[in-house]
Amino acid sequence: MRKVIAIYPGSFDPPTNGHLDLIERGSKIFDELVVAILRNPDKDPLFSLHERRHMLETLTGNFKNVRVDVFDGLTVDYAARVKASAVLRGIRALSDYEYELQMALMNRKLQPELETVFMMPAEQYSYLSSRLVREVAQLGGSIEDLVPEMVERRLKEKLDPALKLQNARKSRTGKRA
Ligand code: PNS
Secondary structure, X not given: OOOOEEEEEEOOOOOOHHHHHHHHHHHHHXXXXXEEEEOOOOOOOOOOHHHHHHHHHHHOOOOOOEEEEEEOXXXXXXXXXXXXXXXXXXXXXXXXXXXXXXXXXXXXXXXXXXXXXXXXXXXXXXXXXXXXXXXXXXXXXXXXXXXXXXXXXXXXXXXXXXXXXXHHHHHHOOOOO
């Protein structure tokens, strides 16, 4: 039987619990799910592509049918390269709908065979976005429960490089800040 491969494209700067919730849901309905990080020269991301890839690979390591990749150019072209027949996207609230519909219809115009599948993350993540997580963290607010512990630690280190050194030293001696 034909395997149904889906891509889950996005910026993931940084990955949030909402993204992981969607990855888990997607992994249950597709045979293979490729989390595809867009290499976007127009954006100035907080985390490098390498950092985002490493975080996502670590966080999705327990899903056997999920892999992480990086792409540039059109999503439809990337989907064709990895033989995906669907694009997975999350819809959190009505406000997402217009932008997502526009993208889905443009992708359909470019590649009529490629279907966009929308899934809703758990309601506790319905207000969550990478942009808000970055903003709250940058302004010193708590992002506990919004991102995995690994991402929280990386964000803190990113915003306070001295902490990174401290954590590196502590991890060599088996402790963590
Ligand atoms: O996480 P994001 O930033 O909402 O993801 C947006 C993304 C990566 C899905 C979108 O920008 C995209 O598909 N970019 C690739 C370029 C492309 O194919 N553009 C035309 C699609 S409408």
